[in-house]
Amino acid sequence: MSATPPLPRWADLVLLPLINLAAALFVCGVIVWFIGENPFDALAVMFKGAFYLFPDSLGYTLYYTTNFIFTGLAVGIAFHAMMFNIGGEGQAYVAGLGAAAAGLVVAPYVPAIVAIPISVATAALFGAAWAFIPGYLQAKRDSHIVITTIMFNFLATALMVWLLAGPMIQPGQQSPQSSLIAASAFLPTMKDMLALVGIEIAASPLNLAFIIALLAMLVYYILVWKTRLGYEIRAVGKSQEAAKYAGINVPRVIIITLAISGAFAGLLATNEILGVNHRAVLNFTAGYGFTGIAVALMGRNHPIGIFLAALLFGALIQGGSELDFEFKTITREMVLLIQGMIILFSGALAYMFNPPLARFLARVLPGKGGNDD
Amino acid sequence: MSAATQNPTSGQNAARIALELKDVSKSFGLVRANRDINLKIEKGTIHGIIGENGAGKSTLMNILYGLHRADAGQMYVNEAEVSIRSSADAISQGIGMVHQHFMLVNMFSVLENVMLGSEGGSLLKDGKKATLKTLQHLADNYGMTVDPYALISDLNVGMRQRVEIIKALKGGADILILDEPTGVLTPQETKQLFEILNVLREDGVTILLITHKLAEIMEITDNVSIMRAGQMVGHRHTADTNPQELAELMVGRKVLLSVDKGAAKPGEVLLKVNNLEIYHERGHKELDDVSFEVRGGEIFGIAGVSGNGQTPLMEILAGMRVPSAGSFEVLGATVSKGTPKGPKEMRNMGVGHIPEDRHVHGLILDFEARENMILGFQDADVAGADFLFDSASITQHCQEQMDHYDVRPANPFLHAHSFSGGNQQKIVIAREMYEKPRVLIVGQPTRGVDVGAIEFIHKQLIALRDAGCAIVLVSVELEEVMGLADRIMVMNDGQKVGIVDAKDADTNTLGLMMAGLTSGEAA
Incomplete structure (x- = not known):
């Protein structure tokens, strides 16, 4: 009967994600307490481990964060068009092929100033192409995007295994990986870049891709809220009927949105392939594509929110491994459980606390005359 | 209020009342979908409910069928007060409903659809046999022939609707609600539907026909009630009214809004x-x-x-x-x-x-x-x-x-x-x-x-x-x-x-x- 009162915007954007996070940490704390450790000690170790326990702690955290930013943006942009892109994993994987191909074929003949942009662009392009097909199938053939993007994850895996164990395998090697790409396509590490301006930091995998991720956030923001295309994407997402009335070509917008989403996911390959591995390897996507869904949900599809959520998940990986070292009883599986809890509470159950919180706030806050329609 | 009282002649021949509503109201938030609805439906008649889209007809029918619960008012079936809280209650009171949008499993056969909800045990054999018998009975008595083994997706709209009616009747319904049944039918299919409704009426079934088409009301109903903006604005014997009066009642006479305008100067x-x-x-x-x-x-x-x-x-x-x-x-x-x-x-x-x-x-x-x-x-x-x-x-x-x-x-x-x-x-x-x-x-x-x-x-x-x-x-x-x-x-x-x-x-x-x-x- 009584409908849920609307949640104030600030509560939806800030309070609700924090409550979700607190709930997840509480459940984890109880579990940690059950296995005989002090939950507060564990939390402290995780925090220190993620940010300042060792000189390279923060570098590692931000390196993981980079991946989550890319996949979070990918899921987020598709959400704006009400499309559920679950294929970030596959799109990033195929983008790795693009990055490696550019690094192997083009980069040997050009300097870094040319090789890096081309390799980055190729990665984005391959990711976009891999998302374009499900986008096309959704827009023109009504094939559900959730199903097709999942399928395309499997296709990407099969394709990459075949390529890396077959045509692309490094000559004379048994392990399924490509040859090293040309050094001109290596993304410079943060340590090297900061050294140029005289700042000394510890070595870590953190590289130029982090800067690319920050730029991607800016592009995302401008695209969604400041451009015609972004307007059309949001119109399609909010009301396809009204979009049609407005003369917006709905199938076209869906296809373009998915391609952009794939491009964001594809940029993950710049961090992993161009920045760290320097060759195409198996399974470098490591689930980042899927966690991107939780990142986007938690970040409310806004770049700032996505950044904060990505930072959280990055810190969880880095701080989690520290937890594994410090406590005998807390194993790697335990760390996975904590990550799972956070995904559960801020992803799957993201709106669980919405109704009670809304009712509570409606009672506590002075009546501001709800919507009058 | 005066318009909403039943035509007094209906009580005189002591016909039994199959369905009666007293002061039924229903709101959705601030929208008052139904206000103080009074309605009497004689047994064995076809009763039309007419009104524009949004007049509250469907809400009223959903209350009758237990899909919505009224905020206030009483309901009587066969002159006994009832409380209908779910469609199961409605069915047990002998009320069947054919929805505007069909509720059929497209990839099931007619037989399987009709059987749905009364499979009669974990093995389907007995249920099938009983359902086939019912189908045969309805075909013999009402001319509702339909191939039990045809897939719903292969049937045309008229036949699908027939399956819906069969579904409603096989539960023993003697009050049948049809919500905009002709909206999607061709004229021929409509004719066939009306033939079936006539046979059902002769057999004593009470039929509630919801529509916004005046011609259908005139053609098939015995009585008609008119709704506008959530209220009953009139009840008529169909024989005593005409389409024009019904149209006026439906659309409603409002104070003529005086629009101040000069003569048009039409160009090209x-x-x-x-x-x-x-x-x-x-x-x-x-x-x-x-x-x-x-x-x-x-x-x-x-x-x-x-x-x-x-x-x-x-x-x-x-x-x-x-x-x-x-x-x-x-x-x-x-x-x-x-x-x-x-x-x-x-x-x-x-x-x-x-x-x-x-x-x-x-x-x-x-x-x-x-x-x-x-x-x-x-x-x-x-x-x-x-x-x-x-x-x-x-x-x-x-x-x-x-x-x-x-x-x-x-x-x-x-x-x-x-x-x-x-x-x-x-x-x-x-x-x-x-x-x-x-x-x-x-x-x-x-x-x-x-x-x-x-x-x-x-x-x-x-x-x-x-x-x-x-x-x-x-x-x-x-x-x-x-x-x-x-x-x-x-x-x-x-x-x-x-x-x-x-x-x-x-x-x-x-x-x-x-x-x-x-x-x-x-x-």
């Missing part, structure tokens, strides 16, 4: 519609051979009970749907199946469109007012000269329009859903009038709009007419069409019944024409 023909036709995706014709001309400087009204082809006509003229046959010429361009034009092209040519449902088409409720103010004009310069939007210009444009059209509150950053109906409509109208359209398609311009805003909107339309715009106005408010339009076309069942000059029109003639009778027959 800006819109010429030639034999337009369109089919519904289910296969029946929604628009059938409609032709007319509209000149600049006149308002061409389209009257009719809603759902008689006005919506597809407007959508075709606005470029949102492509006609199956026929064409129209607008501002020098010809649009047909072979040469379609989308909404954007129509808008660029100077065709404005105020859609009849502002919540579905006219606005994006989750968008800010300023974003809605450029909906459809997102490519125009006002939104920014290049790829990037000019946020300041968009805000300023919205502010100006809001001030000019007196939208309250005049805050461009407020989301569309925070405005009242009248102010939402003003946003749509401001937007569509800004580019000074030469042809304007207007649907239900004052639906759900308060009186003050109605007058304002009417003035705007007249001003646009006087500036030389050709306006096509669709409204289910007969008074609105009569007050605003210079010429009136009446539609019925997707067809043009006729065109009359507004100054010669009166509710009598229009009412008859809305019921499908041409003015010649009416005389």
Whole structure:
């Protein structure tokens, strides 16, 4: 009967994600307490481990964060068009092929100033192409995007295994990986870049891709809220009927949105392939594509929110491994459980606390005359 | 209140009452869908409930069938008070319902669908046998033949509906509710349906027929109750009434809104519609051979009970749907199946469109007012000269329009859903009038709009007419069409019944024409 009162915007954007996070940490704390450790000690170790326990702690955290930013943006942009892109994993994987191909074929003949942009662009392009097909199938053939993007994850895996164990395998090697790409396509590490301006930091995998991720956030923001295309994407997402009335070509917008989403996911390959591995390897996507869904949900599809959520998940990986070292009883599986809890509470159950919180706030806050329609 | 009391003659022959409602009310939030409904239905009759879309008919039926619960009031079945809390309760009281939208499993056979809910144990054999027997019985007695092994997806709409009726009857229903049963049927299928209903009536089944089609009421019902805006506004013996009276009751006589306008000065023909036709995706014709001309400087009204082809006509003229046959010429361009034009092209040519449902088409409720103010004009310069939007210009444009059209509150950053109906409509109208359209398609311009805003909107339309715009106005408010339009076309069942000059029109003639009778027959 009584409908849920609307949640104030600030509560939806800030309070609700924090409550979700607190709930997840509480459940984890109880579990940690059950296995005989002090939950507060564990939390402290995780925090220190993620940010300042060792000189390279923060570098590692931000390196993981980079991946989550890319996949979070990918899921987020598709959400704006009400499309559920679950294929970030596959799109990033195929983008790795693009990055490696550019690094192997083009980069040997050009300097870094040319090789890096081309390799980055190729990665984005391959990711976009891999998302374009499900986008096309959704827009023109009504094939559900959730199903097709999942399928395309499997296709990407099969394709990459075949390529890396077959045509692309490094000559004379048994392990399924490509040859090293040309050094001109290596993304410079943060340590090297900061050294140029005289700042000394510890070595870590953190590289130029982090800067690319920050730029991607800016592009995302401008695209969604400041451009015609972004307007059309949001119109399609909010009301396809009204979009049609407005003369917006709905199938076209869906296809373009998915391609952009794939491009964001594809940029993950710049961090992993161009920045760290320097060759195409198996399974470098490591689930980042899927966690991107939780990142986007938690970040409310806004770049700032996505950044904060990505930072959280990055810190969880880095701080989690520290937890594994410090406590005998807390194993790697335990760390996975904590990550799972956070995904559960801020992803799957993201709106669980919405109704009670809304009712509570409606009672506590002075009546501001709800919507009058 | 007096109109809502039952016709006293019905009690005299001591007919038993199959179903009775007393003071039933139901609200959804602030919307009072049903108000103090009183209704008596005699056993073994076909009772029509007629009213426009949104009059509350479906809500009432859903209360009867236990899908909604009334906020207040009593219900009696066979003169005993009952409380129906679920459809299972309704079925156990002998009430069956055939929904407007079929509730069938398409990939199941007829037999499996009919059996659904009464499979009779974990092995299907017995249930199948019993169901087959029931099917045979219904076929023998009521002529409802249907192949038990046919897949639903292979059946046409009429047959699917027959399966729905069988489903309702096999549970032993002796009160059958049919919600808009003919909406999707061809005339032949409708005829077959009515034959079956007649047989059922002779067998003592009480039938409630919900419809907004007057002809059907006249053809098949014994009694009819008329609903308007959530209330019962009259009960009649079908034999004692006529379509015109029913149409008046349905649409309602309102205080004639005096629209202050001078004589039209029609210019050249800006819109010429030639034999337009369109089919519904289910296969029946929604628009059938409609032709007319509209000149600049006149308002061409389209009257009719809603759902008689006005919506597809407007959508075709606005470029949102492509006609199956026929064409129209607008501002020098010809649009047909072979040469379609989308909404954007129509808008660029100077065709404005105020859609009849502002919540579905006219606005994006989750968008800010300023974003809605450029909906459809997102490519125009006002939104920014290049790829990037000019946020300041968009805000300023919205502010100006809001001030000019007196939208309250005049805050461009407020989301569309925070405005009242009248102010939402003003946003749509401001937007569509800004580019000074030469042809304007207007649907239900004052639906759900308060009186003050109605007058304002009417003035705007007249001003646009006087500036030389050709306006096509669709409204289910007969008074609105009569007050605003210079010429009136009446539609019925997707067809043009006729065109009359507004100054010669009166509710009598229009009412008859809305019921499908041409003015010649009416005389």
